[in-house]
Each structure stands twice: as C-alpha cells, then as structure tokens.
Amino acid sequence: MIDWGDGTYERTAEQLIDATEAALERAALRPGERVLDLGCGSGNAALAAARRGGVVTALDPSARLVAVAEARARAEGFTLRTAVGAAEALPFDGGAFELVLSVFAVIFSDAPERAAAEIVRVLAPGGRAVITAWHPTGAISEAGMLLRQALMELSGGPPRPPPPWGDPAQVVALFAPHGARVTSTDSSLRFEAPSAEAWFAEQQDHHPVWRFAERALSSRPGAWASLRERSIAALEAGNEAPGAFRVTSGYSIYEVRAR
Ligand SMILES: C[S@@+](CC[C@H](N)C(=O)[O-])C[C@H]1O[C@@H](n2cnc3c(N)ncnc32)[C@H](O)[C@@H]1O
Structure with missing residues (x-):
C-alpha cells in the first residue's frame, strides 16, 4: 500500500494548480454549496473551492497530507472539515454534497467500481462530481505504466488491466449502474525540468509512488536501475x-451528474 504522506507530494501538487482551476471552472461552484475534495492531497482543490465560497470537506488516506x-x-x-479515509468507503451520509471534486486522486483507487458507487451515494440529487484523469498516452503516462508493470511483475500475481479512468467509455460504464451520466472534455498540462534525468530524480526523491517503487524493487537486483533506464528513454522519446x-x-475532465 502506497503511503502518499511519504516524501514531499506537495512539490508535485504545485505543478497541478492549472488542472485544479480547470476542474473548478467545469464545476461552476455556487457559494454555499457543500463540496467534498476527494483525495485532497495537500489541498489544492479544497482551497480553490473555499475561495469560491464552498463549504468544503477535505478527505485523503494520508493523515499528513x-x-x-x-x-x-x-x-x-478558511476552515475545512477534514477526514482521513478512502474513496471506497466514504465516511459521510448519503446526499451530503452538491459537488465532489477529485483531481487526479480517485484514479488511484484499487476498486474503481466501489469508489464510483460511493461518489454517487454521497451526491445530493442533481449533484455532480468533477474528476480529472490522465490520458494513457504521453511520455509521463508511459513512465507511469512502466512503473506499474514493474510492480505487477514483482507481485507475481496475474496481470491486471489498466485502470478505467483513461478511457471515457469505461468511465461512462462505471457510473451507468448508479444512474449517473458522464460527459468529458480534454485538457493538458505542461511539465518542465532541466533534463529527463532531472525529472526522474525529482520523482525518485520526492514523489510517494516512485519512492514506494524504489523500495519495493530493491529486493530484486538491477530492477530499479532497469526501470530508471527505460523510464528515462520513454521520457526522452x-x-x-x-x-x-x-x-x-x-x-x-469528467463531469458525473447524479439523478
Ligand atoms: C496525485 S495525488 C492528487 C492530490 C490532490 N488532489 C492534488 O490535486 O494535488 C493523489 C491523491 O489521491 C489520494 N488517494 C490515493 N488512493 C486513494 C483512494 N483510494 N481514495 C481517495 N484518495 C486516494 C492520495 O493519498 C493522494 O493524496
């Protein structure tokens, strides 16, 4: 289990502000609405919603974040209500929020069907969720897939399909059983570093997922070095x-509309 409080996730969050703003724009938040920032991390979306007059609850599995x-x-x-918890079992009553925001967060759930059911359960009638999810293509997604593959190989279990969030049709299917309708738009973020090696070193030193992978792969000689080499090649490409x-x-940017 990855501890997102490990390392310095805050450094990554600083680079995601534009996506937070895009999600808030899509959400068209009205002052006084009850908002859940699901997988709040260091609080980008929670803060953006509070600045717009939302009554915000911030939840994350990491107590530190x-x-x-x-x-x-x-x-x-601002005063946030906060909770330590995860998308698969939200500690809130049904219908508790007009808006659920999840900026690159619920996409990390190991049980997307359960998470989708929970999101719809906590939405008030007519409420909406706005969820951002990376496209599966592009250099950074490819590096992420190499990392996922390396961890899967290490676990020795059967290969698991990629999470559904990169495919709009799968996200529609995820929410359809709960009577929620999904629409999506596309956007993009730019990441910069002095070099591909420097970008990778930043993740290795500070990002909880990469730090977790380095520790996990240390049990297999050469595995981390090989992942590093292949990741940098994908980034260079x-x-x-x-x-x-x-x-x-x-x-x-998915918008999920509850009935
Ligand atoms: C890439 S960070 C995004 C954080 C924040 N939303 C932002 O925009 O900076 C992913 C976040 O999802 C959280 N997370 C991971 N698994 C989760 C789950 N099953 N339910 C809710 N949050 C989860 C992590 O703890 C982490 O804070």
Whole structure:
C-alpha cells in the first residue's frame, strides 16, 4: 500500500494548480454549496473551492497530507472539515454534497467500481462530481505504466488491466449502474525540468509512488536501475524541448451528474 504522506507530494501538487482551476471552472461552484475534495492531497482543490465560497470537506488516506491541507486553508482564513479515509468507503451520509471534486486522486483507487458507487451515494440529487484523469498516452503516462508493470511483475500475481479512468467509455460504464451520466472534455498540462534525468530524480526523491517503487524493487537486483533506464528513454522519446525537458500530458475532465 502506497503511503502518499511519504516524501514531499506537495512539490508535485504545485505543478497541478492549472488542472485544479480547470476542474473548478467545469464545476461552476455556487457559494454555499457543500463540496467534498476527494483525495485532497495537500489541498489544492479544497482551497480553490473555499475561495469560491464552498463549504468544503477535505478527505485523503494520508493523515499528513490532510494536515497540510488544513494548515494551508487556515493560513488563508478558511476552515475545512477534514477526514482521513478512502474513496471506497466514504465516511459521510448519503446526499451530503452538491459537488465532489477529485483531481487526479480517485484514479488511484484499487476498486474503481466501489469508489464510483460511493461518489454517487454521497451526491445530493442533481449533484455532480468533477474528476480529472490522465490520458494513457504521453511520455509521463508511459513512465507511469512502466512503473506499474514493474510492480505487477514483482507481485507475481496475474496481470491486471489498466485502470478505467483513461478511457471515457469505461468511465461512462462505471457510473451507468448508479444512474449517473458522464460527459468529458480534454485538457493538458505542461511539465518542465532541466533534463529527463532531472525529472526522474525529482520523482525518485520526492514523489510517494516512485519512492514506494524504489523500495519495493530493491529486493530484486538491477530492477530499479532497469526501470530508471527505460523510464528515462520513454521520457526522452516524448521530449518536446531538446537540450532541456518539456512534455505535455493530456487529461480528461469528467463531469458525473447524479439523478
Ligand atoms: C496525485 S495525488 C492528487 C492530490 C490532490 N488532489 C492534488 O490535486 O494535488 C493523489 C491523491 O489521491 C489520494 N488517494 C490515493 N488512493 C486513494 C483512494 N483510494 N481514495 C481517495 N484518495 C486516494 C492520495 O493519498 C493522494 O493524496
């Protein structure tokens, strides 16, 4: 189980602000609406919603990140309700929120069907969820897939299909049994670093998922070095700025409308 409180996820979150703003724009939040930031991390979406007048609850499996979100909100004069928990078993009554936001977060659930059911359960009638999810193509997604593959091989279990979130048709099917309708739009984010190696080193030092992978693969000699080499090759192949490193990562913004 990955501990997202490990490392310094905050550094990544700083690079996702534009996606948070795009999600909030799509959500068209009205002041006074009850909002759940599901998988709040260091609180980007929770804060953006509070600034727009939302009554915000921030939830994450990482107690450390929930505390970071809370402190950031306090520093701006907002009070968040907070909870440590996960998408598959939300500790809230049915119909508790007009809006659920999940910016690159519920996509990490190991049980997407259960998470989708929970999201719809906590939405008030006519409420909506706005979820962002990376496209499965592009240099960074490819590096992510190599990492996922390496961890799957290490576990020795049967190969698991990729999560549904990169495919709009699968996301529609995920929510359809709950009577919720899904629409999607596309957007993109740009990531920059001095080089592909530097981008990888940043993840290795600070990002909880990459740190988890390095520790897990240390039991198999050469596995981490091989993953690093293949990841950097994939990043280089998608590099848009020879002499430095720049890649554009596409993502979907899903809007899920409850009945
Ligand atoms: C890439 S971060 C995104 C954080 C934040 N939403 C942001 O925009 O910076 C992924 C977040 O999802 C959370 N997460 C992972 N698995 C989860 C689950 N099953 N349910 C809810 N959140 C989860 C992690 O703890 C982490 O904070």
